Amino acid sequence: MADGKHLKAHWFHILLSVADRDLHGAAIMEEVLDRTDGEIRLWPGMLYGSLKQLVSRGLIREVEAPEGSPTEGGRRRFYGITARGRAALHREVRRLERFVRVARAKRLGEERG
Amino acid sequence: MSPKAEARARRWYRVLLRAYPPPFRRRYGEEMEHCFIWLLRRDVARAGAVGALRCWLGTLWDCGLGGVAARLGRGEEERSIHGGWGMGMLGSDLRLALRALWRRPVFGATAVLTIALGIGANASVFTVVKSFLFAPLPYERPDELVILWDENPDLGWSDTDISPANAWDWRERARSVADLAVHYEERFTHTSEGQPELVAGLRVTPNYLTVLGRAPALGRDLRAAEVGEGIEGVAILMDGFWERRFGRAPEALGSTLLLDGHPYTVVGIMPRDFVALDARPDVLVPHDLHPRDADRSGHYAEAIARLAPGATVAGAQRELAEVARELEVEHPDTNEGWTVKAVSARADLVGDIAHQASLVLMVAVGFVLLMACVNVANLLLARAGSRGREMAVRSALGAGRGQVIRQLLTESFLMAGLGGVLGLGMGWYGYRGIVAALPSTMPPVFEFGMDGPVVAYTVLLTAAAAIFFGTVPAVRTSRYGAEMLRDGGRSGRSARAGRFGSTLVVVQTAVAVVLLVGGGLLMRSIAGMRSQDFGFDTGNLLITRISPPADPYDDSEALGAFWDAVETRVRELPGVTAAGTTQAHPLGGSNWGWSFTIAGREGEGERTARVTYASEDLFETLGFRTTSGRPLSGADGPEDPPVAVVNETFVSRYLGGQDPLTAGIVADEGEDPVRIVGVVHDVVERSVEGRPEPAVYVSLAQRVVRSRSLLVRTVGEPSAILPDVQRAVWSVDPTLPVYGVDTMDELVRRRLGGFAVIGYLMGIFALLSLLLGAVGIYGVTAYAAGQRTAELGLRIAMGADPSDVVRMMLLQGGRRALLGLVAGLILAGLLSGAMTRILVGVSPRDPLTFASVALVLAAVSLLGLYLPARRAARVDPVRALAAE
Numbered sequence: 002m003a004d005g006k007h008l009k010a011h012w013f014h015i016l017l018s019v020a021d022r023d024l025h026g027a028a029i030m031e032e033v034l035d036r037t038d039g040e041i042r043l044w045p046g047m048l049y050g051s052l053k054q055l056v057s058r059g060l061i062r063e064v065e066a067p068e069g070s071p072t073e074g075g076r077r078r079f080y081g082i083t084a085r086g087r088a089a090l091h092r093e094v095r096r097l098e099r100f101v102r103v104a105r106a107k108r109l110g111e112e113r114g
Numbered sequence: 115m116s117p118k119a120e121a122r123a124r125r126w127y128r129v130l131l132r133a134y135p136p137p138f139r140r141r142y143g144e145e146m147e148h149c150f151i152w153l154l155r156r157d158v159a160r161a162g163a164v165g166a167l168r169c170w171l172g173t174l175w176d177c178g179l180g181g182v183a184a185r186l187g188r189g190e191e192e193r194s195i196h197g198g199w200g201m202g203m204l205g206s207d208l209r210l211a212l213r214a215l216w217r218r219p220v221f222g223a224t225a226v227l228t229i230a231l232g233i234g235a236n237a238s239v240f241t242v243v244k245s246f247l248f249a250p251l252p253y254e255r256p257d258e259l260v261i262l263w264d265e266n267p268d269l270g271w272s273d274t275d276i277s278p279a280n281a282w283d284w285r286e287r288a289r290s291v292a293d294l295a296v297h298y299e300e301r302f303t304h305t306s307e308g309q310p311e312l313v314a315g316l317r318v319t320p321n322y323l324t325v326l327g328r329a330p331a332l333g334r335d336l337r338a339a340e341v342g343e344g345i346e347g348v349a350i351l352m353d354g355f356w357e358r359r360f361g362r363a364p365e366a367l368g369s370t371l372l373l374d375g376h377p378y379t380v381v382g383i384m385p386r387d388f389v390a391l392d393a394r395p396d397v398l399v400p401h402d403l404h405p406r407d408a409d410r411s412g413h414y415a416e417a418i419a420r421l422a423p424g425a426t427v428a429g430a431q432r433e434l435a436e437v438a439r440e441l442e443v444e445h446p447d448t449n450e451g452w453t454v455k456a457v458s459a460r461a462d463l464v465g466d467i468a469h470q471a472s473l474v475l476m477v478a479v480g481f482v483l484l485m486a487c488v489n490v491a492n493l494l495l496a497r498a499g500s501r502g503r504e505m506a507v508r509s510a511l512g513a514g515r516g517q518v519i520r521q522l523l524t525e526s527f528l529m530a531g532l533g534g535v536l537g538l539g540m541g542w543y544g545y546r547g548i549v550a551a552l553p554s555t556m557p558p559v560f561e562f563g564m565d566g567p568v569v570a571y572t573v574l575l576t577a578a579a580a581i582f583f584g585t586v587p588a589v590r591t592s593r594y595g596a597e598m599l600r601d602g603g604r605s606g607r608s609a610r611a612g613r614f615g616s617t618l619v620v621v622q623t624a625v626a627v628v629l630l631v632g633g634g635l636l637m638r639s640i641a642g643m644r645s646q647d648f649g650f651d652t653g654n655l656l657i658t659r660i661s662p663p664a665d666p667y668d669d670s671e672a673l674g675a676f677w678d679a680v681e682t683r684v685r686e687l688p689g690v691t692a693a694g695t696t697q698a699h700p701l702g703g704s705n706w707g708w709s710f711t712i713a714g715r716e717g718e719g720e721r722t723a724r725v726t727y728a729s730e731d732l733f734e735t736l737g738f739r740t741t742s743g744r745p746l747s748g749a750d751g752p753e754d755p756p757v758a759v760v761n762e763t764f765v766s767r768y769l770g771g772q773d774p775l776t777a778g779i780v781a782d783e784g785e786d787p788v789r790i791v792g793v794v795h796d797v798v799e800r801s802v803e804g805r806p807e808p809a810v811y812v813s814l815a816q817r818v819v820r821s822r823s824l825l826v827r828t829v830g831e832p833s834a835i836l837p838d839v840q841r842a843v844w845s846v847d848p849t850l851p852v853y854g855v856d857t858m859d860e861l862v863r864r865r866l867g868g869f870a871v872i873g874y875l876m877g878i879f880a881l882l883s884l885l886l887g888a889v890g891i892y893g894v895t896a897y898a899a900g901q902r903t904a905e906l907g908l909r910i911a912m913g914a915d916p917s918d919v920v921r922m923m924l925l926q927g928g929r930r931a932l933l934g935l936v937a938g939l940i941l942a943g944l945l946s947g948a949m950t951r952i953l954v955g956v957s958p959r960d961p962l963t964f965a966s967v968a969l970v971l972a973a974v975s976l977l978g979l980y981l982p983a984r985r986a987a988r989v990d991p992v993r994a995l996a997a998e
Contacts, residue, residue: 027149044172045150048146049146050180
């Protein structure tokens with residue numbers, strides 16, 4: 002499914018979060034929640050279930066915690082995107098772009114005058 | 115969120131995490147908990163309790179599905195945990211589930227309806243109970259409000275009205291009390307314009323509204339100096355009165371009300387949502403006597419206090435009791451034995467009875483839902499056979515066991531969801547029915563409604579029910595599917611399913627016993643209250659109240675003449691056999707008391723009794739039974755030595771064997787004792803559930819009282835004669851309102867109201883549980899019989915008599931029923947103790963009730979066992995064996 006037609010929405014958002022820097026699970030959850038104005042909420046079970054699978058599919062990998070990152074009392078696993086993940090993300094972005102272009106052509110999503 | 119709440123949330127989340135397989139939990143658990151707490155904090159900060167609820171619901175869903183999927187996903191890493199729960203998959207599961215329900219409409223409808231009954235009972239009761247137990251009172255920081263009562267354990271007085279002078283001392287001295295207001299109800303005749311109208315007034319100290327933390331919507335609050343004698347009259351209108359009398363015109367502010375002939379300037383108008391605790395006044399007016407100038411022996415007001423920051427109810431109680439002891443020393447004549455009881459405003463307004471009833475009913479509906487779930491689980495289990503085949507086919511076509519379970523659980527959730535929606539609808543009607551039946555004596559501070567929390571609670575309950583009744587059958591069915599593939603279904607499944615079914619029967623029987631015992635005890639309690647000896651005849655009795663104002667009835671002579679004329683005119687009406695007056699009729703809610711000593715027994719200290727001022731004909735009108743001496747008589751005139759009649763409890767508690775007709779009551783030191791001339795049988799005065807209290811009856815001819823109840827004994831329906839009675843009163847004075855119209859039967863019915871509501875609800879739930887239990891027992895026995903068709907056929911073929919087969923099945927099923935019965939009786943014995951406050955005249959372990967329940971349940975179980983057993987015994991051996 003991952004390498005197939007398109008990415009599941011929450012996988013897409015996880016990949017997007019780690020696209021430019023390595024993050025731990027809670028930070029990914031926060032970022033997605035903020036970016037989507039609370040619309041997409043990765044519940045803990047869903048989040049870590051997805052992270053586990055994304056790792057097993059080679060789309061992301063566990064990385065060393067960055068220097069000086071706060072541990073907040075417990076060990077945090079950091080995740081970074083892999084080349085394969087970046088490719089999947091890229092494909093998905095292009096796919097979405099195509100839809101947006103079509104919508105724009107139909108003059109949707111513009112300011113209403 | 116407080117650290118304590120957070121610690122609690124963490125603990126619960128860790129419990130939920132157990133849904134995941136241990137390796138997953140070990141690897142991610144700590145981080146998941148961190149994420150969860152972050153989400154919970156955020157939701158609480160944004161939306162408070164609603165946010166917390168939403169977060170928990172989401173988490174429950176997340177852990178439930180994620181956990182199940184992660185466990186089933188062992189070894190099939192490809193099938194994602196949540197990926198498999200994408201909308202597409204959920205949609206297809208739902209479609210399949212709908213189709214499965216549609217294929218067996220009777221089964222589906224039965225299950226949905228059963229769940230709906232359980233959910234509906236819970237939703238309706240929870241809607242009402244939530245208001246009682248959780249909804250905030252409509253005041254500022256309502257948890258700081260306490261209501262204070264006087265108590266005198268020596269005299270057996272509890273929850274008595276307070277004496278304002280004492281209360282004012284509590285206010286000055288107790289540091290745990292930030293402020294305290296004194297209030298009492300008083301009725302006025304309002305004569306500003308148009309018809310004279312009776313107005314319900316609440317006399318308050320000027321700090322009343324500040325103590326409650328409320329303010330007028332228009333105008334101003336009372337000023338601190340506006341209390342006591344000689345001040346200019348001011349009044350604050352309640353919204354309802356403003357609307358009724360002034361049509362919400364703003365000019366009402368500043369206008370003058372004539373109450374009992376005195377002018378009161380309207381200085382404020384309260385907002386619509388303001389309620390005066392348990393009172394329903396039209397106007398608030400200041401005390402016309404400053405509390406500190408009041409006579410300490412007069413217990414006629416109520417006190418509400420606001421605790422100082424950090425103070426607790428228990429702390430305030432201790433300090434106030436200390437102050438009360440100081441006052442006892444300072445004012446021994448009036449305060450001996452009197453102490454204070456502090457109750458939180460909510461507890462006081464809800465009352466012990468409603469509180470306990472709430473808990474009992476919540477437990478009862480919980481049990482009803484449990485029984486409903488057990489029945490549905492039973493139904494699902496009984497279907498495991500046929501579904502097993504279907505699931506076997508599905509597995510053969512490549513579905514994993516996880517998928518099969520998911521499919522079955524979706525069906526459960528679908529059924530529960532439909533049942534939940536239907537139940538919510540039933541609950542809406544149910545709660546409105548309960549609220550309509552609540553006695554009118556309930557304080558108006560409670561608002562009932564099916565709001566967000568109720569819906570959330572129902573959703574949560576529905577989900578819990580789905581998991582409860584769906585999980586075991588789903589797992590069994592899927593296992594059966596797998597076995598079916600292996601060996602054609604001849605493995606040990608039926609034994610296992612049968613065992614589970616038996617356990618369910620035991621649980622159901624036990625729960626039905628508990629509910630039936632609860633319902634039975636309450637029914638007996640209500641029947642007892644209704645049929646108790648009231649000490650007077652409640653039938654054909656009309657009650658009205660009349661309050662002649664001080665102008666023109668300014669002295670006792672004028673008042674006496676007025677009341678004599680009224681009594682005479684009413685008595686002459688056709689259809690009236692007797693008429694009498696009293697300052698307070700039985701069950702009228704009066705709390706008038708008298709403190710006195712017994713002549714010759716002054717050493718025994720001060721005594722207290724309820725006092726009733728009675729006109730000559732009151733005893734005859736009510737049908738009091740004189741047990742010795744004589745009733746009050748017209749011969750006891752104002753100039754004659756004062757006399758009194760007492761009740762039997764008075765004699766047994768205070769006279770210690772002395773002949774009552776030789777005893778006297780000393781109400782005021784130095785005065786001649788009031789001679790006791792007669793004894794009457796105890797009369798139910800204060801409440802239908804209370805115990806008899808000492809009572810004194812004094813002649814109205816010797817002590818005049820202004821406002822009175824007029825009681826009329828009629829030949830026919832009492833309310834039919836009301837217009838004649840009104841005309842008779844108006845023939846004496848056409849300006850007087852006749853109010854408080856009632857019949858005694860109606861009053862008794864209302865007084866029983868609260869108990870009756872609890873009783874009927876428990877009765878309904880008990881019957882529901884009996885029905886569900888009977889269906890459950892029948893279902894399990896029929897299923898077991900079906901499973902054993904071949905074996906029974908063989909037995910009959912080998913020469914067993916069909917009656918032996920019936921006996922065998924009855925014995926086997928009977929053992930389970932007996933086990934459930936005994937467990938239920940033990941459980942009921944343990945739980946019924948929680949009902950002591952709502953049971954009157956019945957022991958919580960009433961043997962008659964327990965025995966009847968055992969009998970009824972045994973009979974129902976037997977029937978539930980016999981019908982399927984008989985059918986099984988009629989099996990044709992040839993066909994039964996051929997089927998194998």
